[in-house]
Amino acid sequence: MGITRYESGSRTAATVLDEAKRLVEPAYRSSLDRIAPPIRMIVGYHAGWLDATGRPSKQVGKSIRPALVLASAKAVASAEPPQGVTEAVAVELVHDFSLLHDDLTDGDEQRRNRRSAWSVYGERGAQLAGDALLAMAINEMVGRPGITLLSKALDALCNEKSADIESEHRETVDESLAMIESKTAALLSCACEMGAIAGGADQQQARALAEFGHHLGIAFQLIDDMLGIWGNPSVTGKPLYPDLANRKKSPPIARALDSTGPTADALRELYRDVGRDTETLHRIACLIELTGAREWAEREAQRELDAALDCLTSVSADDATEDLRLLAAMMTSRSV
DSSP states (O other), rough: EEEOOOEEEEEHHHHHHHHHHHHHHHHHHHHHGGGGGHHHHHHHHTTSSOOTSSSSSSOOOOOHHHHHHEEEEEEEEHHHOOOOOHHHHHHHHHHHHHHHHHHHHOOEEEEETTOHHHHOOHHHHHHHHHHHHHHHHHHHOOOOTTHHHHHHHHHHHHHHHHHHTTTGGOHHHHHHHHHHHTTTHHHHHHHHHHHHTTOOHHHHHHHHHHHHHHHHHHHHHHHHHHHHHHOHHHHHOOSHHHHHHHHOHHHHHHHHHOSHHHHHHHHHHHHHHHHOHHHHHHHHHHHHHHHHHHHHHHHHHHHHHHHHHHHHTTSSSSTTHHHHHHHHHHHHHOOO
């Protein structure tokens, strides 16, 4: 990726994330006080605050989406920050809801270098915990101007999951990219636009920040898809080859399957096979790379990142959008 620097002067992406976590986490935890204790423990484990026995844990997520909300509000705010804490809480609740249900429907047994919630507490417990998170997200936004944006993002997420379940019928790169737009890009776009509105943005600024989140979401997800094929599980906290094992068609995979030549022919033959052993999956990953699909995905991610950064030029001065630029660099600089 072209941008690998995620520090500017004394500020770093880690600083931005830490500030967001300090502001949002207490409000997030407070929003969960209305959930029954057994379900609250599942949520706490999923969020990284608790271990499987309910004892405090230091393993927590990065708070990327809340940080984008707050940074978007800061980029346009006329008042002193922080603005958008409630919106940040709602977005994080939705994100955790989607991850709980993703792990459950995909059968993923790992999340953030430990067992996923459903594999610890069972499918019914994880389902109820996800439902509770969704209810809390909507409750947070009742009466606030961003509720319509959050509702649209939820519609996109649910439509994407329905399509993902039927992913064996998805064949083209365009269809696969459309899935990303309904998944990661939709929520990141919502996060940035909600933050903009909370910060008092005018219509042009809000639209520009929504587009920033949209393009950044596509770049981020393309890299995430590559990490699922060529990443290091000890770094990513995710198992290797889940999409390959389930014969899904993320953009790099769809691109490889749509290519021509003997390598692509061999790949398509293996992808029709039922083999799920590590050796077969490793061979599939190598064939995908040999078709040029990995280089294509890297170029597409860079193109989307460039488009995202271009959107910021019409929002405000560079110093006002500094946190957004730091987050964008960090999100798209993960080692593949």
